[in-house]
Amino acid sequence: MTKSEVAMLGRQSSLTPALGKRKTPPERNAARSRLLIAVLTPLILLSITLAVTIGPVEIAPLTVWEIAFGKVTGAEGDWSNAQANIVWLIRFPRVLLAGVVGAGLAVIGVVMQAVTRNPLADPFLLGISSGAALGAVSVLLIGVFAELGIFALSVGAFLGAMLAFALVFSLAIQHGRLLPTRMILAGVAVSFMFSAVTSFITISDDSSGAARRVLFWMLGGLSGTQWEDLTLPALALILGIVHLMGQSRALNALIIGDETATTLGIDVHRLRRRMLVITSLLTGLVIAVSGAIGFVGLMMPHTVRLLVGTDHRRVLPISLLAGALYLIWVDVIARTLFAPEEIPVGIITSLCGAPFFLWLMRRSKGAL
């Protein structure tokens, strides 16, 4: 054996000390995300149960699931008709919708932050929600897309969201580069512009009842949720998260930079266009049923990233779970704090979210 061979052997063995070949090195982030999924999933089921029991009429947790089981299978049980209606027709759809909306907003936030490479991106802050609101209000008060029936509101909100996102995006790009500060400013401007048009439409409307309804809806509220409200957003969320999980490696590369993503074999323009449509669609469908609920898309992804890092294969599913859990409980607070009066959910999420935004702004120095 020559001297250099000895040296090489020594180098080789020192390279991979305890790891050995063909073994996955330990990953803190992976271990944490497994733990989080294992904790959050049962916690959400428990929270759904508790959230359904809470309200003016107390209902035992076990009865909740007996009623749900009975409603699905047609089995009889020793509960009153009134109890069954409260659980099945009023509380269940509302709690589930809170979960779907929270999950949806969190996922939208994750994708928007990756696509814009801006930690402060959120559908609410970038004016996407205002776009969706304008679309929805045009449907509610002017009657655009009336021929689409029950889908009109969702279609209107989706188109409004996409218009706003495309506008903010094109304003934030200069010489092919995305400028974070410009994006926030463009978002603010677009948001004000769309809100102004929305307010104008609302005020011009003759029936005062409609205006009140629009105002309450715009502040974000889940009262009066029915089962059919769940269909579209839930479907979009499921299809959306499956597709996004498939794109998670591409999102990892994109969040580093356009050039990095290109050199890793990603068609950046196609990916970004597709993500723009998906986030607009999700935002539109979620906002159509819940109104503008702010900051969930900001708080959830960042909290999750602090725990498991930035890899989207972890951030996406865990943010989804965290968002669901968060909004289920925020909605419980919204309807119990000043019962029988309800506070719009959006007011509470903004109260929690705005300070979070300020903290984040101080923390992420290079972004603005």
Added chain:
Amino acid sequence: MTLNVHGLRWSVAGRRIIDDIQLSVETGAFVGLLGPNGSGKSTLLRCIYRSLKPDAGSISLDGADLLAMPPRDAARKMAVVLQETPVQFDFTVQEMVLMGRTPHKSAFDPDTSDDWEIVVDALAQVDMLDFRERSYGTLSGGEKQRVLIARALAQQSQFMVLDEPTNHLDIRYQLEILDIVRELPVTTLAALHDLNLAALYCDRLYVLSEGHVVASGAPDDIVTADLIYEVYGVRANVATNPTTGKRHITYFPARVRASA
């Protein structure tokens, strides 16, 4: 893996930033791209790694048209080490290197033990294995650069492009990075700003000035005082260093030039 560039042109607002570029990199060579700021080095590299679309000309990699290649195929043939840019979102070092496996993965492919072996080997090659769970954002400039080289290695492509890999690094790290790159069993094209280091490490140099290739060849043949004056507008003395046997340049500041 050979790279051939013919008649490449890229312009913005009617201004030709690079024009009529001819360049070739032979298998296994370490080719350096030199030139003052604004000479079009980065633009040329951007065209080669397909971040910019040239107006005219062709680029081929082992005879295949690089510009017509699907992005994934191109990324499997060519890895790129970009200049380090601040990242707002934090990845661990090993997550960063694992990203190099992206062009080899379809939508729902998991990370296999092979992938991890490649990542561990790549980290070991740049001597960063102990840092694998560290957050990328907390590393020094030289360490970040080494991680980016490891990511390019994990891509397992035969051709590597580096855009000023030693920029903003202390001299020790500059030498360290170039030593690593020099030893890699891949064909390399690197934009460099230090003529002495380029002469020390490269097999062949291309010198750009105002968007054109003004000189190309082995460092010993083309690095001359006249070329440096022509391209950089600076007087210099070019000698052969007795220890390295390579060209060594001493630049003369204005007052020395005046008294000379």
